[in-house]
Amino acid sequence: MSSPMLSSNDYQQKIKQAFAEMSKVVVGQQYMVNRLLIGLFTGGHVLLEGVPGLAKTLTISTLAKVLHLHFQRVQFTPDLLPSDLVGTMIYNQSRSEFEVKKGPIFANLVLADEVNRSPAKVQSALLEAMQEKQVTIGETTYPLDLPFLVLATQNPVEQEGTYPLPEAQVDRFMLKVHVDYLKKTDELEVMRRMANLSYADDVCPVLTRDDIFGIRHQINQVQISETLEKYIIELVFATRKPAEYDLPEFQQYLQFGVSPRASIALHRAAKAVAFLDERDYVLPEDIKDVAADVLNHRILLNYEAEADGIRTQDMIEAILRKVPIS
Structure with a gap:
């Protein structure tokens, strides 16, 4: 029991x-x-x-x-x-x-x-x-x-x-x-x-x-606004079509962007960050805090990117700067 x-x-x-x-x-x-x-x-x-x-x-x-x-x-x-x-x-x-x-x-x-x-x-x-x-x-x-x-x-x-x-x-x-x-x-x-x-x-x-x-149950109760949920989706879509987010320089280097698992993981991880920070609501900073760790291994760049020294981290940082929270 x-x-x-x-x-x-x-x-x-x-x-x-x-x-x-x-x-x-x-x-x-x-x-x-x-x-x-x-x-x-x-x-x-x-x-x-x-x-x-x-x-x-x-x-x-x-x-x-x-x-x-x-x-x-x-x-x-x-x-x-x-x-x-x-x-x-x-x-x-x-x-x-x-x-x-x-x-x-x-x-x-x-x-x-x-x-x-x-x-x-x-x-x-x-x-x-x-x-x-x-x-x-x-x-x-x-x-x-x-x-x-x-x-x-x-x-x-x-x-x-x-x-x-x-x-x-x-x-x-x-x-x-x-x-x-x-x-x-x-x-x-x-x-x-x-x-x-x-x-x-x-x-x-x-x-x-x-x-x-019990902690997992508490994290499930952490609130995340619809605005921030849409922000997560925008970040994910920016990894797939960076040119549409005013980042055309990364389009030529991209083999494929992140999968829908990234959206789920970013949502869950942001709530966990908020809980560990002793809050029952998610801030934009929570999403940005875990974005690199959730996204970096799911973005696949091509050989051209490797030749030019472009890293997934560079792309994620650019996305976080460009994508607005609306």
């Missing part, structure tokens, strides 16, 4: 506790933690991209400790098989029958580490789990326990031994967060902590499964 739902203030206090517990281990990556919580509280998968050593894996594993949820980490490698992820049928000699051995995907929180190092068949198996919240082993389909969230890390695709993720799979990630190097003061703190051989990384679990569903 689920526990009674708490008040909005109670949930806000628990979220602050979660941030405090995370900061015991993770230094200077508050932005990444914020985005992971947005994904968790809206049921959206999150992709973290950055060079090795920026605490992407540490941050996700620490978040798992703050949650009363079943957590599994999967290291993606070129020789990983779909059965290594979802499970397989094994023969039980004592019973003379096949039985299912479930894989690590059967968890609430799955860390797909270096997700772009595995080939297409593994990505296909992960895609079904992300989209359908189920996996197929043999001829049987098994539902996954909720909440179910994939938090993936990837190295830049230019690195040796990486595969670019299929567009269909990338689109299933609600947010793609670029993780950058720390500031000097933060890196100094990291160095001092890790140089201390007695350094402890113990954190206390704060948020339960019921808390997560």
Whole structure:
């Protein structure tokens, strides 16, 4: 039986506790933690991209400790098989029958580490789990326990031994967060902590499964005006036909714009930003705050853009400047 739902203030206090517990281990990556919580509280998968050593894996594993949820980490490698992820049928000699051995995907929180190092068949198996919240082993389909969230890390695709993720799979990630190097003061703190051989990384679990569903309910109650809903639609359409929004310079570089999933993700993420800011209504700044993380991986530019040094980030910034809130 689920526990009674708490008040909005109670949930806000628990979220602050979660941030405090995370900061015991993770230094200077508050932005990444914020985005992971947005994904968790809206049921959206999150992709973290950055060079090795920026605490992407540490941050996700620490978040798992703050949650009363079943957590599994999967290291993606070129020789990983779909059965290594979802499970397989094994023969039980004592019973003379096949039985299912479930894989690590059967968890609430799955860390797909270096997700772009595995080939297409593994990505296909992960895609079904992300989209359908189920996996197929043999001829049987098994539902996954909720909440179910994939938090993936990837190295830049230019690195040796990486595969670019299929567009269909990338689109299933609600947010793609670029993780950058720390500031000097933060890196100094990291160095001092890790140089201390007695350094402890113990954190206390704060948020339960019921808390997560309760927070999701609270976020659903956050109000967003019709004007801002139309603004989201205009931003999305500007990625598809920039010339119609007084941005003809990007039309020649565009292969295709964002899908309707971007509209849904931007709507949900903006409400989550408002809630984390302790408001029950969305401001234009909330939409702009998450626009880049929602849109950047869904816009596909052509080779001409790459040759001319044009990035999706440049296009998004131009769209945010040009598209008015009417």
